[in-house]
Amino acid sequence: MNPMSGVNITHSPYACIACRNSKRRCDKTYPRCTLCTQRQILCDYPYRRKERTRQMANPEADESMPIGSNTPLFNTPTERLRPGRYGISDPNISDTLASRFLDPDFFYHLQLETPKVDIAIPKMVSDYVGTIVDIQNISNTYFDSIHTWMPILSKKQFSSNLPNYLTHRKSELCLLVICMKLSSSLTTTAKTVLYRTAKQFYFEMESSGILSVTVLQAGVLIAIYELGHAIYPAAFLSVGQCARYAAALEIEKSITSQILDKLPWNEVEEQRRVWWSIIILDR
Incomplete structure (x- = not known):
């Protein structure tokens, strides 16, 4: 009981x-x-113990699920992942994203955070991504080919983040994996169905307001594919789009900013990898 207001307080x-x-x-x-x-931000508590137990009973939500499993990641043609209480049409998300973009200094001064947004994964994307074994095979092919001459992604970082992506950020993982598959594919036709699917899904992720290094890395891989297959002016526009997206994430400050000293070194290294790749592609 709060003696000042007479209202029962629960914890x-x-x-x-x-x-x-x-x-x-x-x-x-x-x-x-x-x-x-005090900070006037959204406050949400995790599920109750029974709900968390019921959720963990699903093998798709289990972080300890073995990487070698053939269990499909998606059961429905179009699955919305972690819908929670926030949707893309939520006005609170739109206002928060606008505040972060229009006045970033004030946003960071109040220590605000943008809500985590996830979008529906189209069936064609999930078919290209496949099972966990397929993801592992796609990543192995990528790291054995594209990674050797342009190490945009950290192989160690990707492997360590894979369980977390499978549980909490499946849409970002699917986008990155399908772009890894695209960039390392051998084809004589440039504008394939895989290319159009990856491009469309990247546009949907970007339009949803998601700001993450993973989405930016996927965009760089698309730009590499377009440059390699001489898809112009799309290649020219994609590189500029990646530069603007990186500026929205303030990744261009990863070289000199002292704020990044508070981040783990592997996250700073990942940001520097993708920023230098954008500079090289732009040149």
């Missing part, structure tokens, strides 16, 4: 998602913790 057994991501000490006040209330 969650878990810290809220915003405090977990920011590594802040959460007071677990339900429905909104004190820190999120």
Whole structure:
């Protein structure tokens, strides 16, 4: 009981998602913790124990699922992953993304974070990606070919992040994998169905407001494919599009910015890899 307001205060057994991501000490006040209330940001708590147990009973959501499994990643023709309480049409997401883009200094001063957005994966994309074994084979082919002369992705980082992608960021993983497959494919026809599918899915991911290094890496792989097959002016436009997307992520500051000193070295290295690749392609 709050003696000032006379309102019963309940507490969650878990810290809220915003405090977990920011590594802040959460007071677990339900429905909104004190820190999120002060910063005027969305406060959401994880599922209750029964719901988490029921969710983990699904083998697709199990982070400990073996990489060598042949279990399909998608059961329906078009699956919306982790819909949660946020949708792409949610006005709160639109306002947050606009604030981050139009006034980034004020956004970071308040220590705000953009909501995690995931979109539906088309059936054609899921067919190209396949099972976990197919993802492993596609990545092996990529790292044995394209990676040897333009190491945009970190092989170690990709392998270590794969379980997390399979559980929480499947749409970004599918986009990256299909672009890895595209860039390492051997074909005599430039504008294949695989190329058109990857290009369309990248456009949908970008239009949804997702800002991540993974999406940017996929865009660079598309630009490499277009340059290699002389698909103009698409190649010229794709490189410029990647540069603008990187500027929105402030990756161009990864070379000199002191803010990145707070990030793990492997994340900084990943940002520098993709930024230098954009510079090389632009030249």
